[in-house]
Amino acid sequence: MPNTDFAHLHLHTDYSLLDGAIQIKPLAERIKELGMKSCAMTDHGNMYGAVSFYKEMKAHDIKPLIGCEVYLAPGHRSDRSEARRGEKPYNHMILLAKDREGYHNLVRLTSKAFKEGFYRKPRIDRELLAQFGGGLVGLSACLSGVPQAHLKNGKLEEAERAAYEFQDILGRGNYFLEIQDHQLDDQIRINKDLIELSKKTGIPLVATNDAHYLFRDDYEAHDVMLCIGTGKTVNDANRMRFGGPQWYVRSPEEMAQIFTYAPDAVARTLDIAEMCDLKLPLGENQLPVFPIPREEGDITVEEYFEKVVRQGYEKRRETVWERMLSAGTLKHSLSEYQERVSREIAMIKRMGFPSYFLIVWDFIKFAKDRRIPVGPGRGSSAGSLVAYCLDITDIDPLRYDLIFERFLNPERVSMPDIDIDFCVQGRAEVINHVTQLYGRDSVCQIITFGTMASKAAIKDVGRALDMAYADVEKIAKLIPPPVRGRNVSIDQALETVPELKQAVETDAQVRKVIDIAKRLEGCARHSSVHAAGVVISPVPLEELVPVAMSQKQELTTQFEMSDLEKTGMLKMDFLGLTTLTIIDQCCKTIKEMQGREIKWSEIPLDDHKTYELFAQGHTEAIFQFESSGMQEICRKLRPKSIEDLSALNALYRPGPLDGGMVDDYIERHHGRKPVEYITPEMKEILDNTYGVLIFQEQIMQLAQKLGGYSLGDADLMRRAMGKKKREEMAVHEEKFVAGCVKNKIPKKKAKEIFRLMAQFADYGFPAAHSVAYAHVAYQTAYLKAHYPEHFYAAVMTHVTDDAA
Secondary structure, three states, X not given: XXXXXXXXXXXXEOOOOOOOOEOHHHHHHHHHHXXXXXXXXXXXXXXXXXXXXXXXXXXXXXEEEEEEEEEEOOOOOOOOHHHHOOOOOOEEEEEEEXXXXXXXXXXXXXXXXXXXXXXXXXXXXXXXXXXXXXXXXXXXXXXXXXXXXXXXXXXXXHHHHHHHHHHHHHOOOOEEEEEOOOOOHHHHHHHHHHHHHHHHHOOOEEEOOOEOEOOHHHHHXXXXXXXXXXXXXXXXXXXXXXXXXXXXXXXXXHHHHHOOOXXXXXXXHHHHHHHOOOOOOOOOOEOOOOOOOHHHOXXXXXXXXXXXXXXXXXXXXXXXXHHHHHHOOOXXXXXXXXXXXXXXXXXXXXXXXXXXXXXXXXXXXXXXXXXXXXXOOOHHHHHOHHHHHOXXXXXXXXXXXXXXXXXXXXXXXXXXXXXXXXXXXXXXXXXXXXXXXXXXXXXXXXXXXXXXXXXXXXXXXXXXXXXXXXXXXXXXXXXXXXXXXXXXXXXXXXXXXXXXXXXXXXXXXXXXXXXXXXXXXXXXXXXXXXXXXXXEOOOOHHHOOOEXXXXXXXXXXXXXXXXXXXXXXXXXXXXXXXXXXXXXXXXHHHHHHHOXXXXXXXXXXXXXXXXXXXXXXXXXXXXXXXXXXXXXXXXXXXXXXXXXXXXXXXXXXXXXXXXXXXXXXXXXHOOOOOOOOOOHHHHHHHHHHOOOOOEHHHHHHHHHHHHOOOHHHXXXXXXXXXXXXXXXXXXXXXXXXXXXXXXXXXXXHHHHHXXXXXXXXXXXXXXXXXHHHHHHHXXXXXXXXXXXXXXXXXXXXXXXXXXX
């Protein structure tokens, strides 16, 4: 049985960018293997990985300790004069969160370090520590800690004064002197003094290993990583190095053997781990409350939401549905629209999201009032009639049989996700409006991390090893290009590229590069700002999540998108779409030069000249239809409706293409192949796609009609299928088959239908997104067909790359 009398309290993951080489999942597996019950994450100056670390440790039944190795300014955090005198501009200190108060204080400290104390590194100072020290445990860190730095310089009294100072700030029992032993001369020299200092002050010792990599034999890979981070090569004499292979995740036995002279310091790690009992605030929705205009009087957010939706409904009724009713083209009755909008309003209220819809309604209204082009819809939000009534989307969901539950599911309470396409030139203005409305401290962009992918890792490692550029390129080029948007890993390349395998087996230098690159592959390499993500908080952000400053001085979250969603923060995607800019400019020049104003609500969706363009495959510069492969299937299909364009949008992807679905669809479309259904009940749902399963919504409708599911449950089944969750799928199969049998569908056929749906779920596409983007494609094609000179002028003005 492994010894568990130790916990790592000082450990750097790969979020200590290009300094830590420990990835979170392998760390959790290793800690479990070594029998340790808890583990800390203490990255340099940030909390980037806190949520991922917390979730992964919990999943492995290990107690996660959330911390940070903060940079401490010698004087005031805004003062840079000490650095100018040649002194180090910061020291190190470990802070661990004991509880929720400590976590929020750590969030505030790391945020203020970026916002107020940044000088080479994000720094805090003693003033901030005193202000936000509640709920925190402090350790004196490594040789760069304040007491250790004094001891190293022989200043024993100053070391003692510093230790007392930190104990006073954090409170007795919350500050510890950290002792490390990596066989460094300076450590050996000061460790005796540290033991004496502990005896003299009564401040307890705690043993740590300052882990930067997982295994002892990762030392060389970590050394190469340091070279990558500092722009040096391993052959540079004057470079940063750790001086030995000791900075790994040591076992409790190893720590006990090293510190035979201080066994209490090893055992005390468990006492500190015991002091920390943090439950991260995950899954608590942090929705801002929409500021209702004063002139509305004493009215709740729910009442105002319903009022705005009903007003929008009346506007759509007068301008769209009644006209279609008169023309005999309205597919559904007005009473069905009334019932649907009431049902959506009730569900949105019940789920607590009226503020969310009002927030989106407000900034889209702002954009449209300023004539900033906005896309007709994106993602599953086009399935909402409320979104259509609020002018958030321009797609009538009933007309295209789109499902609200695909967007907002009452059975799975999670934040709705409305992504918006804006004209590239107006996007910043919309974000600025949101920032002014909710406060500069409550709105920011979202961080994202670039990782060392296979090919990039090989290039980085080759450079650091001082290899000839041509030799490095030769190896890197043997990694195949991404498959369906996913990078091919080095291991996968070794299995599929014989030339690479042979090079590794026969060339020692290639073997070394590949071995090190494999160890570093997947590590976070740098941070940048997410292209579209914006987060809006009900209170200043640093009261809920840590924030950082980008190199361009933009405020960002410290958590990346997926982690941010787990904290319940409201995030929006404000996407810049060049196509909207092209359409807008084209319409402006048509009006200026020909006096014709194009109103898309009045343009027919069955224009012959437009569809002829698609049928002939003349789709260069047509949104999402410009590739040669898409041109070919346009010529084969000869689309005649928005539904046809929507189907092509969904089908032109690797899964359906590889599975022969595209050819099947085209043959059935032209009547050259019979349309067959496993059971007649499927016809109503699959009729408009000729019996071919194309959209995720069709899975939901089949589950509802055949298996007796609610649409909410049907969405859960769709998600389980898409994520290949076997246990959940087994439960759903039983439920679906039982529901089908109840509806007089034979069990054998029911199982066949379930298998078909499960197989399709791999590459199913949301109809709502497909329909919305089919409209954008139609608009670009209409302009190209009728006003080619205006269209090409706009395209050449705005497109240097692919418009899609």
